[in-house]
Amino acid sequence: xxxxxETIGLRVVEQLSLLAVILLLWQYLPEIGFLxxxxxxxxxxxxxxxxxxxxxxxxxxxxxxxxxxxWSYARRTVESALIGTAIGIASGGLAGLLLSQGPYLSRLFQxxxxxxxxxxxxxxxxxFVIIFGPTAKASEAVxxxxxxxxxxxVALEGARSVPSQILQNAQILGASGFQxxxxxxxxxxxxWVFAVLPNAVAFGLxxxxxxxxxxxxxxxGRLLLISSSTVNASLTFAVVAILGVIALVFTIAAEALKRxxxxxxx
Amino acid sequence: xxxTELGDGSTAQHMAELDAQTKPSRDLAVEIDQVTYSYPDGxxxxxxVTLDIPRGEVVSIVGPSGCGKSTLLYLLSGLAEPTAGxxxxxxxxxxxxxxxxxxxxxxxxxxxxxxxxxVNLYFQLKRIKNSGLTxxxxxxxxxxxxxxxxxxxxxxxSGGMRRRVAFxxxxxxxxxxxxxxxxxxxxDEPTRVGIHQDVLRIIREExxxxxxxxxxxxxxxxMSDEVILFTARPATxxxxxxxxxxxxxxxxxxxEEPEFxxxxxxxxxxxxxxxxxxxxxx
Numbered sequence: 450x451x452x453x454x455e456t457i458g459l460r461v462v463e464q465l466s467l468l469a470v471i472l473l474l475w476q477y478l479p480e481i482g483f484l485x486x487x488x489x490x491x492x493x494x495x496x497x498x499x500x501x502x503x504x505x506x507x508x509x510x511x512x513x514x515x516x517x518x519x520w521s522y523a524r525r526t527v528e529s530a531l532i533g534t535a536i537g538i539a540s541g542g543l544a545g546l547l548l549s550q551g552p553y554l555s556r557l558f559q560x561x562x563x564x565x566x567x568x569x570x571x572x573x574x575x576x577f578v579i580i581f582g583p584t585a586k587a588s589e590a591v592x593x594x595x596x597x598x599x600x601x602x603v604a605l606e607g608a609r610s611v612p613s614q615i616l617q618n619a620q621i622l623g624a625s626g627f628q629x630x631x632x633x634x635x636x637x638x639x640x641w642v643f644a645v646l647p648n649a650v651a652f653g654l655x656x657x658x659x660x661x662x663x664x665x666x667x668x669x670g671r672l673l674l675i676s677s678s679t680v681n682a683s684l685t686f687a688v689v690a691i692l693g694v695i696a697l698v699f700t701i702a703a704e705a706l707k708r709x710x711x712x713x714x715x
Numbered sequence: 716x717x718x719t720e721l722g723d724g725s726t727a728q729h730m731a732e733l734d735a736q737t738k739p740s741r742d743l744a745v746e747i748d749q750v751t752y753s754y755p756d757g758x759x760x761x762x763x764v765t766l767d768i769p770r771g772e773v774v775s776i777v778g779p780s781g782c783g784k785s786t787l788l789y790l791l792s793g794l795a796e797p798t799a800g801x802x803x804x805x806x807x808x809x810x811x812x813x814x815x816x817x818x819x820x821x822x823x824x825x826x827x828x829x830x831x832x833x834v835n836l837y838f839q840l841k842r843i844k845n846s847g848l849t850x851x852x853x854x855x856x857x858x859x860x861x862x863x864x865x866x867x868x869x870x871x872x873s874g875g876m877r878r879r880v881a882f883x884x885x886x887x888x889x890x891x892x893x894x895x896x897x898x899x900x901x902x903d904e905p906t907r908v909g910i911h912q913d914v915l916r917i918i919r920e921e922x923x924x925x926x927x928x929x930x931x932x933x934x935x936x937x938m939s940d941e942v943i944l945f946t947a948r949p950a951t952x953x954x955x956x957x958x959x960x961x962x963x964x965x966x967x968x969x970x971e972e973p974e975f976x977x978x979x980x981x982x983x984x985x986x987x988x989x990x991x992x993x994x995x996x997x
Contacts, residue, residue: 622837
């Protein structure tokens with residue numbers, strides 16, 4: 450036990466050291482004139498530096514130096530991602546469960562769904578913008594269109610993965626089709642959906658940011674748009690860092706929820 | 716008419732009355748008359764099985780592997796229809812008892828339900844609630860030695876305990892007939908014999924008719940009132956063996972009795988004959 454704690458402690462120290470080395474290289478390599486002249490991307494103008502990114506982050510958080518305040522942007526992105534992901538999970542899960550019921554429905558819908566899934570969802574953004582305008586609704590619609598398919602195929606697979614003897618057992622015990630769906634197939638589908646929850650959440654966030662870049666609506670995507678139009682590398686890296694933290698919190702929360710719900714999963 | 720049409724009460728009752736007139740001597744829970752079954756690919760599994768199962772008895776079916784023993788249980792449970800012949804299930808139709816339930820060879824426990832919830836599956840599926848239910852499940856768990864594990868989830872249980880839970884889930888709805896499809900075959904021998912005693916006691920106490928398909932001859936002898944030997948595929952009844960041990964018995968002790976060993980030898984030789992017969996026929 451003591452030894453295990455030591456090993457984990459050592460690993461954390463190693464990981465932090467690696468991070469420190471990367472940050473130091475990022476900070477000081479571009480200061481070497483030879484390198485930044487010879488290699489374009491080594492110029493701090495393009496690659497920024499940890500200290501510049503840090504200062505931009507403080508600007509964004511406090512609004513000093515006339516900077517944009519990041520909070521309302523971050524909140525909008527988080528809200529859109531959560532709403533889009535939730536609706537995508539619910540609708541995808543329900544559709545997967547329904548199509549698992551019989552060969553008729555799945556044969557009817559499967560080709561359509563396969564084609565829709567193969568379409569790069571970015572291509573659908575203009576349609577959502579036409580329908581909803583450049584609003585948060587458009588971002589949410591894009592997230593739904595992505596998460597729906599991630600979850601749909603998993604729920605379908607999960608509901609179909611019920612071992613045949615369990616279905617036969619329910620049949621012998623006199624369960625109706627609806628009872629079997631609610632009490633046997635649904636829990637299997639839900640379990641599989643929860644297993645991909647961290648992925649679904651990550652896809653939801655990605656979709657919302659992509660839509661925001663496209664539409665320029667308030668959100669982290671708009672900050673990225675601003676950073677590229679003002680050629681501000683530090684702002685780009687600051688936004689990337691904030692999105693990283695958001696994604697990390699999302700994933701950790703989804704992972705914790707998954708573990709809690711699927712405690713019986715071996 | 717086949718009795719697998721469980722809903723058709725009036726005709727079934729009529730048939731039962733007719734039977735009562737023609738065969739007044741024995742109270743039969745299941746009558747299997749010249750039943751054949753072919754798989755959709757044409758393979759003939761059962762080639763005319765005729766068999767009577769007396770009410771309240773435990774009857775085991777043994778035979779060469781792959782001979783269609785399990786297929787008979789699938790026909791009895793209504794999961795498949797016989798190709799020809801007749802199945803008569805003279806089981807309760809007025810709803811007091813579930814006609815039959817089945818314990819499968821593979822795991823049927825729902826992994827997200829704990830032991831008690833799994834045993835309760837039938838009542839939950841049918842939304843049946845009554846005051847005596849908890850005591851009944853408590854009693855069953857106690858008899859199977861699972862009282863302390865009623866809140867445990869399947870992944871926390873040993874293989875033997877999981878089988879006990881699956882058995883209880885089949886017994887809990889109080890079926891008249893219990894179909895057992897090699898339910899203990901995946902267990903090591905000491906675990907298996909340990910379960911036999913509890914299973915037999917519960918079957919007797921519940922007054923169930925049980926049909927046990929197994930490849931373990933010692934299990935067949937120690938659990939049954941009668942052992943039926945099937946031929947190789949397509950299966951028919953080769954022989955039946957009356958087991959002379961009392962209904963209440965110590966399944967561990969009788970394994971050492973000379974009569975047990977004699978029966979085992981006889982059954983073993985008869986089975987070998989069927990296996991050889993099957994080979995030369997193919």
